[in-house]
Amino acid sequence: MATTQQPPRNAGTELLSFSVNGRAVELSIPGARRLSRILRDDLGLTGTKVGCDAGDCGACTVLLNGDPVCSCLIAAGQVEGCKVTTVEGLARRAPLYDRLQQSFLSHGAAQCGACTPGMLVAATALLEKNPSPAESEVMDAIGGVLCRCTGYRKIITAITEAGCVAKQTQPVAGAAVGTRLVRLDGPKKVDGTEIFGADETPADTFCLRVIRCPYPRAQFHFGDLAQYVATHPGVALVLTAKDVPGTDCYGVIPRYADQPVFASREARFRGEAIAAVVGEVETLERLDPAEFPVQWQPLPPLSSMDEALAAGAPRIHSHRQENVLVRGRVVRGDVERALADSDFVVEGECETGFVEHAYIEPEAGFARRVGDQIEIQACTQSPYMDRADIAKILGIAPEKVRIIPTAVGGGFGSKLDLSVQPFVALAAWKLDRAVRMVYSRAESIISTTKRHPARMRLRAGATRDGILTALDFTADFNTGAYSSWGPTVAGRVPVHASGPYRVPHYRALTRAVHTNVVPAGAFRGFGVPQAAIAQEQIYDDLANKIGLDPLEFRILNALDNDSPTVTGQVLGEGVGIRACFEALRLRWKMGRQAAAKFNEKATGPLRRGVGVAGMWYGCGNTSLPNPSTVRIGLKRDGRIALHQGAVDIGQGSNTIVAQICADALKVPISQLDLISGDTAITPDCGKTSASRQTFVTGKAAHMSGSKLRAEILKLAGACACATIEFAHAAIVVIEDGNRKQIPLGGLPLDVFGYVITCEATFDPPTSPLDPNGQGNPYAVFGFGAHLAEIEVDVELGTVRVLKVTAAHDVGRAINPTLVEGQIEGGVAQGLGMALMEEFFPGKGENLHDYLIPSAGDIPPIESILIEDPSSVGPFGAKGIGEQAVIPTAPAILNAIHDAVGVRIHKIPATPDRVRAAILAKANGGARG
Numbered sequence: 001m002a003t004t005q006q007p008p009r010n011a012g013t014e015l016l017s018f019s020v021n022g023r024a025v026e027l028s029i030p031g032a033r034r035l036s037r038i039l040r041d042d043l044g045l046t047g048t049k050v051g052c053d054a055g056d057c058g059a060c061t062v063l064l065n066g067d068p069v070c071s072c073l074i075a076a077g078q079v080e081g082c083k084v085t086t087v088e089g090l091a092r093r094a095p096l097y098d099r100l101q102q103s104f105l106s107h108g109a110a111q112c113g114a115c116t117p118g119m120l121v122a123a124t125a126l127l128e129k130n131p132s133p134a135e136s137e138v139m140d141a142i143g144g145v146l147c148r149c150t151g152y153r154k155i156i157t158a159i160t161e162a163g164c165v166a167k168q169t170q171p172v173a174g175a176a177v178g179t180r181l182v183r184l185d186g187p188k189k190v191d192g193t194e195i196f197g198a199d200e201t202p203a204d205t206f207c208l209r210v211i212r213c214p215y216p217r218a219q220f221h222f223g224d225l226a227q228y229v230a231t232h233p234g235v236a237l238v239l240t241a242k243d244v245p246g247t248d249c250y251g252v253i254p255r256y257a258d259q260p261v262f263a264s265r266e267a268r269f270r271g272e273a274i275a276a277v278v279g280e281v282e283t284l285e286r287l288d289p290a291e292f293p294v295q296w297q298p299l300p301p302l303s304s305m306d307e308a309l310a311a312g313a314p315r316i317h318s319h320r321q322e323n324v325l326v327r328g329r330v331v332r333g334d335v336e337r338a339l340a341d342s343d344f345v346v347e348g349e350c351e352t353g354f355v356e357h358a359y360i361e362p363e364a365g366f367a368r369r370v371g372d373q374i375e376i377q378a379c380t381q382s383p384y385m386d387r388a389d390i391a392k393i394l395g396i397a398p399e400k401v402r403i404i405p406t407a408v409g410g411g412f413g414s415k416l417d418l419s420v421q422p423f424v425a426l427a428a429w430k431l432d433r434a435v436r437m438v439y440s441r442a443e444s445i446i447s448t449t450k451r452h453p454a455r456m457r458l459r460a461g462a463t464r465d466g467i468l469t470a471l472d473f474t475a476d477f478n479t480g481a482y483s484s485w486g487p488t489v490a491g492r493v494p495v496h497a498s499g500p501y502r503v504p505h506y507r508a509l510t511r512a513v514h515t516n517v518v519p520a521g522a523f524r525g526f527g528v529p530q531a532a533i534a535q536e537q538i539y540d541d542l543a544n545k546i547g548l549d550p551l552e553f554r555i556l557n558a559l560d561n562d563s564p565t566v567t568g569q570v571l572g573e574g575v576g577i578r579a580c581f582e583a584l585r586l587r588w589k590m591g592r593q594a595a596a597k598f599n600e601k602a603t604g605p606l607r608r609g610v611g612v613a614g615m616w617y618g619c620g621n622t623s624l625p626n627p628s629t630v631r632i633g634l635k636r637d638g639r640i641a642l643h644q645g646a647v648d649i650g651q652g653s654n655t656i657v658a659q660i661c662a663d664a665l666k667v668p669i670s671q672l673d674l675i676s677g678d679t680a681i682t683p684d685c686g687k688t689s690a691s692r693q694t695f696v697t698g699k700a701a702h703m704s705g706s707k708l709r710a711e712i713l714k715l716a717g718a719c720a721c722a723t724i725e726f727a728h729a730a731i732v733v734i735e736d737g738n739r740k741q742i743p744l745g746g747l748p749l750d751v752f753g754y755v756i757t758c759e760a761t762f763d764p765p766t767s768p769l770d771p772n773g774q775g776n777p778y779a780v781f782g783f784g785a786h787l788a789e790i791e792v793d794v795e796l797g798t799v800r801v802l803k804v805t806a807a808h809d810v811g812r813a814i815n816p817t818l819v820e821g822q823i824e825g826g827v828a829q830g831l832g833m834a835l836m837e838e839f840f841p842g843k844g845e846n847l848h849d850y851l852i853p854s855a856g857d858i859p860p861i862e863s864i865l866i867e868d869p870s871s872v873g874p875f876g877a878k879g880i881g882e883q884a885v886i887p888t889a890p891a892i893l894n895a896i897h898d899a900v901g902v903r904i905h906k907i908p909a910t911p912d913r914v915r916a917a918i919l920a921k922a923n924g925g926a927r928g
C-alpha cells in the first residue's frame, strides 16, 4: 500500500515525488537536500548510515533505480520519479536477500555493522545481475564501501557463497564454547534496525555545534556572547568554560586528567573546543562559525617532539617539565656489558606517524535531563569511565549520571575518550531539553585521538649461535596536547618491546612528549604495534647478520613457560609463541623458495619477498586493577537475564560472554536474555580495550554462571552433576534419572527483581612493577606470528601484499568465527599502517585524502588458531583484539627487505619512500 507524506510547502522548497522501498513518497523539501538526509531525517530510515557525507566511505549506499549510489552525493532534485531502495527495503527482494543476510550472519561478515547496510545494498545490486560472481567481481562491487573492522575477507566470502548457506544449528546445553555461533546481535546489523549514536533523535531536540580553534596554538577572547544569542533567532545558548558547573577538566586516567571541555584562554591544538552553540537544527545548519564573536591571537606552536624537547621550549602544561608527560622504564641485567660481550650487534632506528582510527561511524549521541539526573545515549567504549568524568564536569554524583551506550560503529580505542558527551550533557543540563550532536567526519578527525607517532632507536646483540643476549630500546611517543592514554602507551611499551623472546639483558626507556597537535591516545595495541615494527625488523637484521634463517632465529629465542620475561615474570603456562612460529614453518619455506625462484627469473620490475614477525600482548591493564562484574538473574518465567556491561564495539563480546556464561550454567544459550552496557542496569565491566573483555568479563561471566548453577542445584537439593532444564515458569533438575520440577511463579523476588541473583567480580591477578619495571604486569599474555608474502614494483615503489598467514595463540577460541574476524580485521589495519596510513595534522582531514585499505587492497588471509590454554582465563581463553594488528606491519616490512634488500625507516612504506630507499641502495647508500 502506498503512503504519502505531504508536509506544507515552504518557500525555497520543491515538491518531489519518488518511491522508497516500494512506497510512494511526496515531500516538499529544498532541492539540494541530500538523499541520505531525506532518508534518515525526513523518512526515519536510519538503516542508511552516514560515515563521511562526501562520497568517500560508501556507508550511505542505496539503490537508485536498481543501481548502487552514494546517497550523500544525490540531491533531492535528482530523485524525482525515481525508485530508491534502502537496506530496510531489501527484505522485499526475497529469497535473494534472505540468503545474503544469512550468509553475512553465518560468515561473521558484520562486526560493528556500520558498513553493513552499504555492503548489503552493493552486494544485492551485484547478485541481482550476477548470481554467481567471481571473487574479483565481488571486490569490484564493494570497492566503494569501506569497512574498518572485518578486513573484508568474510564479507567477500559471504557474498560469493550467498547461494549456498547452510542452516545454523543451535549448540546444546554446555556446548556453546568453541562453536561458530552466529553473533547474537547480528540480525539487527543485517536488517538495518541497529541503533548507532546518530540514529535516534528524541522529540524537540536541540542541536549543538562546537566552535573549534583553527590554529595549532592560539589565545582567544570572546566578544559579546549575549548579543550573539540575542541576534541569532533559533540559538538558545552559547556554552563556554564559564558554564562548566563542576571541573572543566577530564581524562581517561584520573591522575593525569588535563583536558578541558572548553579551553578557557589558550587553545593547545587545532580543533580544540572553545565554545558551543545550541539551538534549533535548521539554525545551526545555517550557522556561519566565522560570525562567532571570538578574536584569535595565534601563537607559535610546538609542532614536533624536537621542538617540544628543545632547551628553553615553552611548556604546554606548566607542571610538566620538558614537555614530558611521563616516562616508562623496564631494566633487567646489564645491557651495556652484554652488548659489549655479544658476538654480533646490530642497531637501527625507525619512525612511525599518526594513524587515524577511521571507524565508519563518527561520534554521535544525545543527552537529556531527567529531574536531577542526566542521561546520555551515545557511542562509547567505556560507559562507567564516561559516567565518572561527566559527573565531575557537571559537579554531581556519579549515580546521577546514566550512560546508555548505543551500538558502536567501530572504536579501536578512540571511543574510550569522551567526544560529544560533555557538550550535550552540559547543554541538556542547563536547558532541561534534549540536545544532540553528530560529529562531521572532519570534526572527528581533527579532534579525536590518534595512534601515537613513535621515534625508536634500538641495539640488539646475540651470540654466534644465534642466542639473543641483549636489547636496548629507547622511544619517544608524540602524545599531543593532552594526556589521554599517553601514560599507558609509555608504560606498556617497555614491557613489550622485547617481543615474545628470551632477552636476558634489557633496557627499554620511553617518554610521552606533549606537542601542540591533536592528542594521541589508545589505538589497538597501545604503542605495542609501533614497538613491534622496530623490534621485529632489528631481529631480522640480527638473524641475517649471524647468517640464520629469521624464522628459526625466532623459534630459537622464543619465550617458553619457564623462562622469565623482561619484567622477570615466569608465566608457567600458556606461552604459545613457539607453536605459532612452528605453524608457519612450512608456509615460510614454500613461500621463500617460491619468491626466490620468482626473483631469479624476473625480467620486469616486480620482486617478491616473504617476511615474518612475532608478537605478545598482556591482556588487561598493566599492573593496575581492572575488574569486571557480571550479574545474572533467574526470572520467574524460567529465563535467565545476563547483565554484562562489556560494550560490544564489533568484536563480539555480546556473544562471547553469553557463550561462556551459558556453558558455566550448562544451559542452552537460547535460555539467556542479554542485557548490555547501561550504567543504570548493568554492573561495571570496565572499558572495552586492552583485549580484556573475553578474558576479564568472560571470567566474571563464568564465575557468576557457576554460582547461579550452584544456587539452582541447592534449591533443588541436587548434586553438582545434575542437569538443569527449563519448563515454562519452572526449572527442572534431573539427577539419577529423577526429575524435580520447581515452579518459579510463586517464589519471592529479590531487590533486582529475580528469583535468584548471582554476581561475580574478576580482577586479573597482577603485581606492581618496581622502579626497574620488574614484576608481574599481566596475568595472561596472547601470542601470535604473521607471515607476509609481498611483491614490490622496484620502478614505482609500490608494494602489493599477496597473502598473510596469521597464527595466534588465543588459549581457547570461544567462537572461532569471531576470532578469525578479529585476526582478519587486525591484518587489514596492520597492512594500512605498514603501507598507506599517515595522518598529518592540519591536512587531509577526510577519508578522501586519508586512505585506509579498501577491499581491493586485502590479500587472502589464512588464520591458524593455536589453543595453549591459560588456567586463569575462562575455559582457557586469552584476548585477541589488539594482538591481531601487531605483527602484520613488521612482517610486511621484513618482506620488503627480503624482496629488495632495503629497510624503510619511516613508516608507512609509501611508494615514494620505498622507491627512494631502492634508489639509495642502488647508489650505495642503503642500510640493511
Ligand code: FES
Pocket (backbone or CB within 6 Å): 049, 050, 051, 052, 053, 054, 055, 056, 057, 058, 059, 060, 061, 070, 071, 072, 073
Ligand atoms: S556517507 Fe556517503 S559516501 Fe560516506
Ligand code: FES
Pocket (backbone or CB within 6 Å): 109, 110, 111, 112, 113, 114, 115, 116, 146, 147, 148, 149, 150, 360, 409, 410, 650
Ligand atoms: S563491520 Fe565494517 S565498519 Fe565495522
